[in-house]
Amino acid sequence: MTSDELDFLPLKVTHVDEGGRRCFDPEGKRRLIEACEQPGASVAGLALKAGVNANQLRKWILLERRRAVRSDCVELPGTGTAEFVPVVEVADPRAVRANSRPPASGAVTPMPGAREPMRPSQRPPLPSRLMAQLPNGVSLELECMQQDTALLTAMIDALRSR
Secondary structure (H helix, E strand, O other): OOOOOOOOOOOOEEEEOOOOOEEEOHHHHHHHHHHHOOOOOOHHHHHHHHOOOHHHHHHHHHHHHHHHHHHHOOOOOOOOOOOOOOOOOOOOHHHOOOOOOOOOOOOOOOOOOOOOOOOOOOOOOOOEEEEEEOOOOOEEEEEEOHHHHHHHHHHHHHHHOO
């Protein structure tokens, strides 16, 4: 860093609030944070030249990085934290495609045909499987047979009580 690049130092105080805290020129703060992000820059040294506490400058740098990350992320509508995890029943896991796309806007989706009446299966019942990704990152997988429904209900009630 040359002295020409640091001609804005020390930071200009715009005003002092009721608590005695100094408020600095936002443009100067932005330039100071950019100077700190240069390779080989000393945050403590720049804070000393700027007339601010080094810990305060580190906090500004951290807040700016968080703001930059937030502005890079795009949040889809309705993707906030949910209180409940949606449960979907899948009869045949092989029929689910991970990359299924909705039809094009002009495409016509065929109407489903008349449903055949359900016939009892000749195969023994497959175990039921419940898989959930909880908001805290925990993956949960429960598998039970038809006679284990009381156990599954007890497990879900125990999870609900937490």
